[in-house]
Amino acid sequence: MDYTAAQRAAISTLDDPLLIIACAGSGKTQVISQRIVEILRRPGVRPENVVAFTFTEKAAAELKNRTLELIEHDLGPIHGLADMYIGTMHGFARSVLQTWVPETFKYAVLNEIQNRLLVDRNSNKCGLTTAKAMVKGTSRPLWRYKESGLFMQVVGILREDDIDQEKIPEDLDEALGMYRTVLHSLRYFDYTELLRTTVDMLESDPGDSMAGPLVRHVRDAVRYVVVDEYQDTNHIQERMIQGLCRFGANLCVVGDDDQTIYQWRGSAVRNIQTFTRRYPGVRSVTLDDNFRSSPAVVSLAQTVAETLVDDRLAKNMVASGHQEFDRGDLLAVEFSGADDEAVWICDRIAALRGTPFRDDRDEAPRGLSWSDMAVLFRSVAKDADPLVAELKRRDIPYVIKGLARLFDAPEIQACVTAFSYIIGESGADDVRDSWNAADIGLDAADLTAGLKVLDEAKNWQPGARWGSYTLQRTYLDFLEAVGLREDTVPSADGTVRGELVFYNLGKFSQAISDFEQIHFQSDPARKYEGFVRWLTHHAPGYYAESDADVGYATPDAVTIATVHQAKGMQWPAVFVPALRKNRFPSKRQGGINVFHVIPENAVPDAERYRGTEADEARLFYVAVTRAQKYLALSFSPGGSSMYARRSVFFDLATRNPNVLTAAPPVRTVARLEPRPRHELPDVTLSFSELKYLFECPYQFKLRFLYGFNPPIHEALGYGKSVHDVMAEIHKRAIDGDLASAAEVADLVDRHLNVPFAYPALREQLRDAARKAVSRYLAENRGILGQTLHSEQQVQVRVAPGITVDGRIDLIRRLDTNETSIVDFKSTERAQAEEVTRDQLHVYVLGYQELTGRRADLVEVLNLDERSRSTREVVDESLLGDIQNKIRNAGEALRANDLPRHRHWCKACATCDLAGICRDKPA
C-alpha cells in the first residue's frame, strides 16, 4: 500500500498526542489501522495496550476487520489480539465493568424503549413529576407518558454534559437523584449511567476499594488510545478519554470538524477544534487528499465548507483520486412538482445504469448497477413518498430506511387486535377481520384455533402466579395455533413478503419483550390491559422505523436514506432531492424542549443542542461528499408555502462553475452489462449466536435477524448470577485471595439478581446458589490457586471477515500440570452434548490464538447437583473440522442462506420457536 506523506506522518507519530484531521474520502480507516499495526510492531507492546474507539458498532466491525487483515499481512500470527479493544465507548464501559467491578456484574443495560417504559411505570418514584418545565414564566410538572421522552433527554444531559450545578434548581436535582435511585435499585444501567459509572471510576484513586482494580488495569495496560469520529464526542466521552490517558497513555484523535452531524446529542465540535490548545505538544496532521470523488465534486464540497467560517480547522481538500470529471456529472435541476422530480430521478437512474465506471484506477470498468446509486433526503419520512411511488411503479429495486412505520403494517395491527380481544375490547369478528386483512395465508379454521388460545389467556385464575401468564407465551402459542409459516405467506410479486411479515412479527415479539421486562411483576389483568394501552397509544411512536433490511447479504437495489444514515458511505452516483427552504437547512422546531426544564445557562454553549445553520451546512457537506462521480441536486416545491422556495444550498450549488442547471443530452457511450460491486459484509458472531447457527440456521434467523424472543422464565438470571459468583471467586484466586466457605452467603447475596422470581422462588434460588457455590468450593478449593484466567475474552478469526468472539468461563491448571478449559453449567436445561463439545473446541482455538498454547482438556462443570460433569481430552481432528464448520456457517450467513432442517429433529424438540417453523409430530 502506498501512502502519501501526510498519511505516513500520521502512521508514524506514536509518541506525541496526535490530531488527525481527515477529510472525506481520505483513507482514514486505512491510516488508523496501519497506525495500530505500527504500534504493535514496537518492542514490548502487547495488543492489550491498545484501545480504539469508534462511534458505531458498524464502524467498529470495519476498523477491526481492516486492522486484523493488516496485522495478518504485515506481522504474521501474533497472540493476544482478543485483548485489543476496538469498539464503541459504551461497549468498552460494559466490558471493563464486567471484568473489573464485581458490584456491577448483575446490572443489565436498558435500551431506550425499556428505559422509557421504566420511567412511565415509576413516574413518581423517578422524579418525572418532580422535574418542572418553565412555560411562559410559570413552572408546571411534566406529564407522564407524554413528556417522559423529554425527561429522559433531561436526565441524559444532566449526567453527560459539563453542568454548572449552582444553576440547577433544587427540584430538578432531586428528580435526577430519584431517577438514579430507581435505576440502581432495579440493577439497571441506562446508556448514560453506564458511561457515568465508568468515568467516575476512571477518575478515582488506584487504591479505591471498588474502582481500584479497574483503575490499576488502566494504569498498567492502556498505553495507546485512538478515537475515531472525534468531532462527534461529547463532554462525558471526553472525560472518558482523559480518564484513560491520565497515566500517560498516548492519545490519537481522528475526525473532521466539517462532518459534525450529531450535535443534538450534545457532541461538541469544540472538542476537536480546541484539541491542540488543550493537550500539550500535539502533533497535527491533515489528510486532505480525497481519493473518493472527482475534482468537481471536491470543488463543490469546498464551496460548501467555505461557508463555515467560525473556528473551522484549517484544511484544503484536494481531489487525488482517479475519478474524472465530465461536464454533466454535476447537476442542479428545478422542477415544478415533486412528481416530476421523482420521474426525472428515475429516468436518470435508468440512464446511468450500465454506464462504465472504474472502482480502482487500474481496474477494468464495469457497468453501474442499481446498488451504485443512492438518493439522500434530509427527511426520508417527510419527503421520500413520491420517489418511492415512482420507483415502485417502474419496478426499480430499492431499499429504504426509516419510512414504513411498524405499527402501520396490517399484521401488526392484527396482533394488537388479538391482545385487545383478550381484555375484551375487541370481539372475535374483529380478530378474524384483522388477520384476514393482513392476508398472510390463514383460513377460518386456523383463526378458530388461534381464538381458542386467546380465550385461554382470558381466563387467568386469581391467585395463580403472575409469571405463568406471560404475554410472549400467549403470542407464540397464538402464532403456533394458527399455523403461520414464512413460506405460506402469499405474495404477488416475489418471495420477499414472507420475509417482511416475519420480520415485522419478530419486531412485535421484541416489543413484547421490552414491555414485559419492565412490567413482568404486574398482575395479569393489569399487565394485559397496560400492554394494550401501551400498544395503542405509545408503542407506535417508539417503534417508528421498520427497515426490511434483513440479513447480512446486500441486495442490488437503489438506496434511499437520510443524509445522517449515509455518513461513512459512498456511491458512484448520488441524488439529493427536495432541497427546499425550511427543510434543508431545516428550520428550528417549536414545542417545549429540554431548556424549558434545564436552565440554559447551566449548560455551556447550550445552543449547540438546537442545531444551527452551520450544522445544516455540515450535513449538506456530508451529502455532497458521498458522491464519487455523479451528483444530482434537485428542487421542487413542497405541499405548503413553507416549503415552496429553493434551499440556499441549491442556490449555492448553482453558482459553482462545474454544475449544470439543465441536464445535457445523454452522451452515447458504450454501455456495459450492469454489475454490482461485490462487497462481502463482515460477520462477527458471539459464541452463543454461533451455537444457534450450528444447531439450526433457521432458528438463528428467527432469533437474531427477525428478533423473535422466547418467553421470560421466572428463574431468569439465576444462571448468570451463579456465573458472576464464580467469576469473582476466580478473579480473586488469580490474585492469591482464596474464597472461604464462610464467604459463600455474602458472595451469593451480592450477585444474585432474579428480577422475575416470586419471593418463595427467590429464596429457593438463593439456597440453590449457596449450595452450588459451597459444593464447588469444597470440591475445587485445592486447585483454586491454579486458576490461569477467568472470564477470558477470546477471538477466533476463521476467514477474512468472519470472526467469532466470546468469553471462556475458566482456564485452569490441573494437578497433572495439564491446562483445562472449563465451561460452567448451572441449570438442568439440557444442551446437546455435541453442541457443548463444539463450543469448547472453539474455546480451545480461542485460547490458542490468545496465548499460542494448546489446551489439553475441556471440561463442563455442572454446578447443578442433578446433572453430570464431563472431562475430555482435546480432540485434534475436531479442531480442524470446527474451523471449517464456522467458515461454512459464516458464508451461509453472508449469503442469507439459512434454511430450516428438513425434518423434525433433536434441535426442534428444545426449540422455543418450533411452533412458527413446522408442525410438531403427533
Add this chain to the structure above:
DNA sequence: CTTGTGGTTATTTTT
C-alpha cells in the same frame, strides 16, 4: 425596513 398577524409545522438517531 420594521412590526404585527395568521397560518403552518414540529428533523436527524447512536449507544
Add this chain to the structure above:
DNA sequence: TAACCACAAG
C-alpha cells in the same frame, strides 16, 4: 404548545 415563516401593513 411553541416557534417560525410569509405576507401585509405601516
